[in-house]
Amino acid sequence: MNKDAQMRATINQKLIETGERERLKELLRAKLIECGWKNQLKAHCKDVIKEKGLQHVTVNDLVAEIIPKSRALVPDSVKKELLQRIRTFLAQHATFKMG
Secondary structure, three states, rough: OOEEEHHHHHHHHHHHHHOOHHHHHHHHHHHHHHHHHHHHHHHHHHHHHHHOOOOOOOOHHHHHHHHHHHHHHHOOOHHHHHHHHHHHHHHOOOOOOOO
16 A cells, blocks of 8 residues: 555544534535525436436436546636645544644
């Protein structure tokens, strides 16, 4: 495992142990609902199904269509807020250094 992967695994473990990972997930969930992201993706799924036909769409097709769109639709403000929360968490747990 390379150094970056080790650092990510260690940070993730600390996030889990402290409960911060769950708090961040809940924050993200709420922010995505609040900004309409969830409804946009739901509408996109319906469009894909209409376009391809219900009998011709597999879960894998839907996932392949949705993943790039879902990432692109996350507002920068939400990404920045989560990143800031993670940085604050890391600053409070001095054993981690941001590079």
